[in-house]
Amino acid sequence: MANNPIRILQVVPSLNRSAGVARVVYNWNRFHDENRVHFDFLHHSSRNGVLLHNKRYDEELKAVGSEVFTVNYAADDLKRFIREVHEVFEKVGANYDIVHCHMPNSAFCVLREAELVGIEHRVLHSHLNNSSDKFLHRLRNAPLNAIGKHYATDYIACSDDAGRFLFGSRPFTVINNGIPLEQFAYDSESRKLLRSELGIKETDPVVGCVGRLVKQKNFPFAVRVFAKFHEAFPDAKMLILGDGDDREELEGIISSEHLSNVVILAGVREDINKLYSVMDVFFMPSLYEGLPVSAVEAQAAGLPCVYSDNVPRETDITGTGTFLSLDADIDKWTKTLENAFNRGRLTDNPVLLEQRGYSAKANAELLMQHYERLMEGK
Template sequence: MAVAKKVMHVTMRWGHGVGGVKRFIHNAVEALPEDEYRQVVASLGPVTGEDQGLTVLGPVVQDGRLAGKRSMLDMMRFFETESPDVVHIHCNNGVGLLCAEAARRAGRVVRVVHSHNSSLGSGELWKRAGDAALKLMYSASPTARVACSKVAGDWLFGSRPYTVIRNGIDLERFAFSPEQRTAVREALGVPEGASLIGLVGAGIPVKNTSFAIELLARLREAGRDAYLVLLGEGEESEMLVARAAELGVASWTHFTGTVSDAWRYYSAMDCLIMPSFYEGLPITLIEAQANGLPCAVSDTVSREVDVAGIVSFLPLDDCTSWLDGTDRAVSKGCLRCIGDSRLTVSQIKKAGYSIEDLGSQLRTLYAGESQVRNNQDSDSDSDIRGLLCF
């Protein structure tokens, strides 16, 4: 029997909650057979969250500074010790390219850098300068460059070639279920006839969850019988609980924490909102569309995500447009049925977002069949000494 190929998914950190990168990794594990692919996770930075049934290693970088003077040496030693056949690096900045260079120097043949977002997430000049330097120095280090969307690919790779890889999901699992809708709404105490608005990734700063709580307050002031369910947890979670109480909407706001059955909550919702400051191509929106659930999202989200034609893009600086847009979405979402979900599932599958499509893409990627080839031959350590620490 052939030995299973060892695939190492590298993340910048492994914190609480289930963000887009973690969901992609879970889907990758599901998409590929265990007897052919042994998939593990390595966190460059601190491991503070639960392993969620995965093998999670780390921290790889001992001093916590992912682009510090010793970070590449720590990464090289780690890859030499663990000897993965494939290094799949999930990132949104130049540290991912630095990591690919460390994997190259450690003799790893297949090095995939995967861009998941469209912004560095910081306006600090020194961080932007450091990121630009890493992109310049190590742009040729991956054997494959992939991105969740065109905007994410352009952000990290610039003019370098890359491939968009679809965040495929189990479409049937996310299909609308009247039974799950009734069960979840009863468990949350949402009355019949009331609207339930949802957000996934609550507590993660980029998700702008406080905006959702403020929107709920405005909807209730306008006489809407609206409730809000917030899935996930993050560094802002405690602040958000206090904010809901401050605005007087704590009784209508439900904090679920991290859940492993988000599809049940999609069926219960009438509208999904995503007022994020920036995104790549959120897998959450693919899941919600498979459910037939209308979505109201900020206009910073890539238009590529509107696969089924049920996503509205709204400006964050116009509260009226959010009130109106949420009302429109709720009016459609509360009437959706199994047939609506079947239609959207068909559209999403046609666009290449099924778990089967993901498995096919990953097999090709992990076989090293890529248009990107490394042309860096220098192993000089001069660039390590010159790294900016951020």
């Protein structure tokens, strides 16, 4: 038994390349030791058996030896979701030592099924400091989250803020959202080539946003702030990386602000690490976050960052970011972006991130040690 790796089922919302949770577990898989742990995956990013995202990690993970199980999207038919999760655990649940659930509002089902098939170690992971951007969803999620915690035996969070939100006074372990730092380092050659590809001049100021196009990320607000910024800096461009259900609405706002020629919706890109080099400022006016992976990536690229104060202060790992209330006057937001742009590239950031524990390799090691302690009963 000692020679067998610990088998873990990672339960995630999706393996969409633009989703922060997916990038976190993908990085764990890249830097784990297969002799110590083995990861398989379960997600519900599927509708009637058809995967929902074009750019995803599913095939890549299968190619390196992981199994990826899918069930249909919970919000479409919760009873079907519960039934399908039950079927997956009935079929393969006995193969796993640990289930690691990244979906607090589905843990009532996922971790219950894990318990029923005898999986002793059931990890619940908090990635956010809020449960939804919609009031009715928050109302729905509160009891679901409470029930899910009942079936968990171990608690992990990406930040103190996210941990306190979901677990309250219960003890939890913080494991940072580490990234492969060297891949996100500023690259002048990538900047030059990609700016040319995107139709951006070398001297144009570029404000960048990264994330799913959903309400939580507050991109319509970002576009309105940028509209004001663009008045002062007519050469400025905005680059938004990601995709999602609210793309059409965002395109409408961009059009209504007469910014279609200067706001670039680049979608989900596999060269996202190089695209941070195109940007001059990273802008995140989110309604809520846990500890966003994209903000770690932006800091690794040396970008000055501007956040809403709904983003946890822990996000500013390098101590170089600026936080502002969403209630602040739009002129103040514009001035804050201008000040960030004037700071220029922050060349010490990669070293600071390494020192403060945000390399993917280091975090994969910490997670493996955590699993090993669970199995040893410590």
